[in-house]
Amino acid sequence: MLTSHQGQIHSLCVCVYVCVTLPGSTYKSETKQFHKMMPVHAACALLSLAPLLVLSVPPIWTQPEQVHLSYPGVPGSMVVTWTTFNKTESNVEYGLLGGRLFEVTVGGNDTLFVDSGEEKRKMFIHRVTLTGLKPAATYVYHCGSDEGWSDVFSFTALNDSASFSPRFALYGDLGNENPQSLARLQKETQLGMYDVILHIGDFAYDMHEDNARIGDEFMRQIQSIAAYVPYMTCPGNHEAPYNFSNYRNRFSMPGQTESLWYSWNLGSAHIISFSTEVYFYLEFGLELLFKQYEWLKKDLEEANKPENRAVRPWIITMGHRPMYCSDDDQDDCTTFDSYVRLGRNDTKPPAPGLEDLFYIYGVDLELWAHEHTYERLWPVYGDKVFNGSKEQPYVNPKAPVHIITGSAGCREKTDRFNLNPKEWSALRSTDYGYTRMQVVNTTHVYLEQVSDDQYGKVIDSIWVVKEKHGFSAWF
Secondary structure: OOOOHHHHHHHHHHHHHHHHHOOOOHHHHHHHHHHHHHHHHHHHHHHHHHHHHHHHOOOOOOOOOOEEEEEEOOOOOOOEEEEEOOOOEEEEEEEEOOOOOEEEEEEOOOEEEEEEOOOOEEEEEEEEEEEOOOOOOOOEEEEEEOOEEEEEEEEEEEOOOOOOOOOOEEEEOOOOOOOOHHHHHHHHHOOOOOOOOEEEEEEOOOOOOOHHHHHHHHHHHHHHHHOOOOEEEOOOOOHHHHHHHHHHHHHOOOOOOOOOOOOEEEEOEEEEOOOOHHHHOHHHOOHHHHHHHHHHHHHHHHHHHHHHHHHHOOOEEEOOOOOOOOOOOHHHHHHHOOOHHHHEEEOOOOOOHHHHHHHHHHOOEEEEEOOOOOOEEOOOOOOEEOOOOOOOOOOOOOOOOOEEEEOOOOOOOOOOEEOOOOOOEEEOOOOOEEEEEEEEOEEEEEEEEEEOOOEEEEEEEEEEEOOOHHHHOOO
């Protein structure tokens, strides 16, 4: 007895046989020749494989996807980055909102990225830099080529004035699976609540997995945020496989360091992004640790020149692994001799830590992730609290303020805290969530923590107030 599928193939074979052998058929002579070459049962066998043969033909991947923006650090500019899986041209068409649609066309370039997984999957990362943008003006754009265009998106060009009061959402450790805060962040971004997103390491969990398909899907997930506002990043430990290749190739941060460390200015803040991972993955080169340290020192020296610090007095850093934390695990930040804080003595030469460097150059605010929790610290240096005063600890604090915000949501869930935190721990939460920040002016920064578990409730907020910035502010 024939199964339904076999019966369909048998009928198809009979149909083909009858159709090509009917008397008077214009294909009769060819049919006789066909019969000599291939018996009917062989033709049927071949036809039975037809669905497999069709499925083996790869699709054409010219459609742009994974669209995201970044700010290259130059006033009046924006970088648009996207992915295709076949080579195409790299174009962005854009125009002012309310004006002529796609009035301007700008070309860019693409880079072939071959993932290091078993399949060696290839993708083309396209980058186009838009310049001459009007500060605070809203633009409508799409990206791609005549072989396929993206959806239509919009963005507001960053205001390059030092009196601008930028609004940020910041978080780390957001994954493809269990991205608890993602939907709320998507909606709030599209409501226009943020000017910039800061993703402080650990993406997708993990971008390299399934031959980088997890990375592809994660970039699609954040497109509804990152295609509308600059999505600024730093690397975390989950980006380490294949020497951070997925991270280095997918993002487009300022400078020439493949997005590993860089700085930029916005409003009255100088923002520094760096890699804490150079302290842990020495197999990728100890020289990276020293190279970054020297770069950080020069960047901080430049930011502290009187003419620069007068315009942008706030210095804010973002790095993945914290110097301090009170989580109940064995991470670097739970130990007194944290590599990030104090450096490493087991390298030749010994590797310097970052706490003294940041303190000497008057870093005001240090943003971290890695721990899947939220923790706000009192102003701290050398494992000791240096509050501005007992009544107003964040008014003219005598040491940097640390915020840990790594609970956006991923497959590893949230972490637990130890039961006896040190005195520098001010507030802790294991709720999923993220942080909002506004650099209001040269003296005031506002931060608040949003709980996604509590439907967007603000569960913590502080004002950091500084009438004086720089090393002398500590005394």
